[in-house]
Amino acid sequence: MNHENYDPDDRIAALATPWAESAIAVIRTSGQGSIEVLSPLIKADLVNQESRKMLYTTLKDPQSGESLDEIMIVPFRAPGSYTGQESVELYCHGSLPGVQKILNLLFRSGFRQASPGEFTFRAFIHGKMDLTRAEAVQEIISSKTGKAQSLALNRLSGVLEKRINHFKDSATGMAALFAIQLDYPDDEVESPPLPLKEIEEIKNGLKELIDSYRVGKIYQEGVVIVLAGRTNVGKSSLFNLFLKEDRSIVSDVHGTTRDYLESWISLGGIPVRLYDTAGLRKFEDSVEEEGIRRTREVMENAHILIYVLDGSIDLSEEEEEMLAQSHPEGKGKRVVVWNKADLSQNRAPAGAIPVSAVTGQGFTELEDALRLQIFADTSQIGAEAVVDSLRQKELLERAFAGVVKVEEAIHNGLPVDVLAMDLHDVLQALGEITGEVSSSDILERMFSNFCVGK
Ligand SMILES: Nc1nc2c(ncn2[C@@H]2O[C@H](COP(=O)(O)OP(=O)(O)OP(=O)(O)O)[C@@H](O)[C@H]2O)c(=O)[nH]1
Ligand SMILES: [Mg+2]
Structure with a gap:
């Protein structure tokens, strides 16, 4: 969009719903004369139709006479529209060839393809919203x-x-x-x-x-959380517990997860990209070696690392060392989970949260600890106005x-x-x-x- 010589009145059109088969597709137009241009394309009188009142009609190609679709159509007269200028919205069947035919007809009839955000840009230049609101549209x-x-x-x-x-x-x-x-x-x-x-x-x-x-930023972009640890400690079991579905294969065989898996979850409204990774051990073959290399790469990019320990067996030397470090290396933060707490009579080591992926015990505490880490460096925001x-x-x-x-x-x-x-x-x-x-x-x-x- 070139804003220097921008003509805010020319007629634009675009599909407002996704380019995919759907029940209904919405085509949006805006610009001076939209109503008059569209009226001859339908079997009804759009020019005299009341503003913002829907009309059920047939859309036809005036050249060939072909009926293109049964549609609902609604005119908006300025300034009572999203863009603040004359607009028409059209609801048709969500067939891709059908939508394409309708768009082609519009482009032949004096509309041009709208650029990304152009309807909102027009709303801005017509004083319908300031830039903070315009930005909020895309953020929503x-x-x-x-x-x-x-x-x-x-x-x-x-x-x-x-x-x-x-x-x-x-x-x-x-x-x-x-x-x-x-x-x-x-x-x-x-x-x-x-x-x-x-x-x-x-x-x-x-x-x-x-x-x-x-x-x-946390709410808009989300945070990356990675489950890591030795093989068989229960990373995939915890991953599934977060997702509330059996996405990752769980078994008592060491080295079950060979490549990382990822999924979006909501942690009390915070968008989290959660990763399950291959267990860290001395690899047995080149596939596992590659899996572990990828795990380390994913760990590097984590905002928060959930380091999982197996509470039913002794800690390895490496795990003991990791626990002793109060400041984890890397840019991310760390939460240590002592999993399989249901199998152990012992107490969790200091600094680790006792959890059971099987019974769900300690899971709420884990979620709380994660939330605390996520907001650790942010001040408490009381006001509703949050900038992102x-x-x-x-x-x-x-x-x-x-x-x-x-x-x-x-x-x-x-x-x-x-x-x-x-x-x-x-x-x-x-x-x-x-x-x-x-x-x-x-x-x-x-x-x-x-x-x-x-
Ligand atoms: N009793 C009990 N068993 C668990 C718990 N968490 C996991 N397990 C079992 O421990 C075994 C390993 O679990 P996984 O989730 O596959 O472990 P993982 O860390 O993903 O293992 P790898 O993918 O091999 O690195 C499975 O048999 C699980 O059923 C737990 O909290 N309690
Ligand atoms: Mg696994």
Whole structure:
């Protein structure tokens, strides 16, 4: 999408549902004249159809006279549509050849294929939503757990926009104050008190949002957790317990799992990519050697390693050593599980969580320990507004740095024009977050990550 010479009125169309056989497919169009262009293609009068009221009709090719499908169609007149401009949505049977025929007809009739995110981009330029909401649209679509989806939904409803606007209002008020002092420098009017309290408030608020990014990222992108340990300790049994299904082969033969397996799970709403791996031992053949090499590779990339021990037998030297290390090597964190606790009368070694993959004992404690590790470096976020876009986080940091500069300038007794300039930076960054000031390359990058049809 080229935003420089962008024509926001030309007519676009795209399939909004996946390109796959389905019960119903939704085709979306937007642009001036959409209703008039589509009307001759159906056996009903779309031009006089009430806005946002659905119509059941037949779609036909006016050239050949061929009936293409029985459809439901709904016109949206500006500004009462998702994009804020005239739009038509069309619900047809989800047959791929059928959908292709309909799209071909639309492209012959004066629509062009929409780019990814183009409908949302139009909603943004028509003032239907600011950039924090526009970004939330794609975040909702790509969210992997219910919790991630509701955090993104909060942003769509504008919680983040409201907070940013609150900072903006406050900074604008300060800018006005500085402007008065610039206009009347000679103490003709008594100088108003410096807005130190407001500055502190903006600083804390920005800091809170910046910190929330880590939480947002966890919910949006998820974390990688890897089950590792010696052969036969019960890694695959635990993997299946997390998944609540028998995905990985479990047997009392050592070296059952030869290659890693992976699956998405939800850990109390946190999306987790969980890996089961080949047991670590001196390999017996080249296939197992490759399996163990892959296991080590997967372990390297883990955010959290669940190191599994077998509670029914003695620990190996290597396991003892591992337990003794309070700080595991590698970038990830570690949780040690003492599995098969049901078979042992002994107590779990210090630092290990007693669990049984067979009885389920200790599993809740294991989940709690994982959650604690995941959020270990994040502050507790009370507010509903959580940032999970890197773009927003970087702009928040720029605004924060600007506020700190203003504060320092005040403490150092610098002249008001310096304060005003620093404050201008703050306002600029905040404006970019919501899209009030937006450069075309930001828009280009942002909307290109969207789904086509959204
Ligand atoms: N009693 C008991 N048996 C368990 C438990 N966990 C696993 N087992 C048994 O231990 C054996 C090995 O389990 P797996 O889950 O295949 O072990 P693994 O670590 O994946 O083994 P490899 O893939 O060979 O590395 C199986 O016979 C399981 O039924 C447990 O908590 N209690
Ligand atoms: Mg296994």
